[in-house]
Amino acid sequence: MILTKQQLLDYLSDIIDREKAALDNTPNFEISEAAEKFRNSRSTKKLCSFFEEKGYYVISLTEKQSIPRDRSQLASLLTKNRKILFPFIEVLIHGKEESFPVENESQETLTCLLNTCKNFSNRKWIDYEYDKKGKIIKFTRLADLKGEVKYFLRGIFGEYGTAKLIEQALQKFAKEKNGFKYKIFHDIKLKKPDSDKQNDMQLDLVVQLPEGFYIFETKMGEVLAIDKWVDRTRLFASGKNRFITCCADETLNPKIFQPFCLFNLEDLKKQLTDLLRQDYPDK
Secondary structure (H helix, E strand, O other): OOOOHHHHHHHHHHHHHHHHHHHHOOOOHHHHHHHHHHHHOOOOHHHHHHHHHOOOEEEEEEOOOOOOHHHHHHHHHHHHOHHHHHHHHHHHHHOOOOEEEOOOOOHHHHHHHHHHHHHHHHOOOEEEEEEOOOOEEEEEEOOOOOHHHHHHHHHHHHHHHHHHHHHHHHHHHHHHOOOOOOEEEEEEEEEOOOOOOOOOEEEEEEEEEOOEEEEEEEEOOOOOOHHHHHHHHHHHOEOOEEEEEEEOOOOOOHHHHOOOEEEEOOOHHHHHHHHHHHHOOOO
């Protein structure tokens, strides 16, 4: 078939348009390079496909959470006693005071505070003494409580504690369901193709399940950041994909937030197990 000049021009123009569209949809080299190993890895390929469908590339993650044993034990201590310790930690990190009054505290609370002070003292974070007569804990900051230490005390310990509870619930469910398969990913960093930021989103923990993903975010403070919570639920939650906010306030009623998923640390294992049984009744 002999093409006319106009047909040839139209044909070439169509090729150029398709090539241009392909280039426009191709992530820049920096993102491709950072994401390449995850996109091609057998263990993370499914995870990457899920987020790429939402317009994000996985540029960093940890498949196995690794923290020092003593830091893990401290995280468990702080998570378990968070209601007692939060006021003290806030003063320690943000306040100018060098004392913490305990005149109205129970013996159980006082013991917990003193044990924590001893733990911090052993780490060379503070020096302290308890004034029994004045009912006050006096302390001196030995370290500049910024950076990694501040990050840990402000709430990262809650992420460690939450991750442990999630893993325990998954292990028990998998045992009950005779080999139920799952994968856990920590500290996932996501980036949009056209972004100049270091990363556009960071997720605490993602669980890959047979038919979807459970995405967890931990909030240890009083502010839930509901706007971000709702936006991410709309972005990620569909079918058996869930976005779950884990909070430290057990007084919140999860039912008033439905259809959004809210877990509290007191009942997290039960809430997660119930959700798994709902999504995977026959597995």
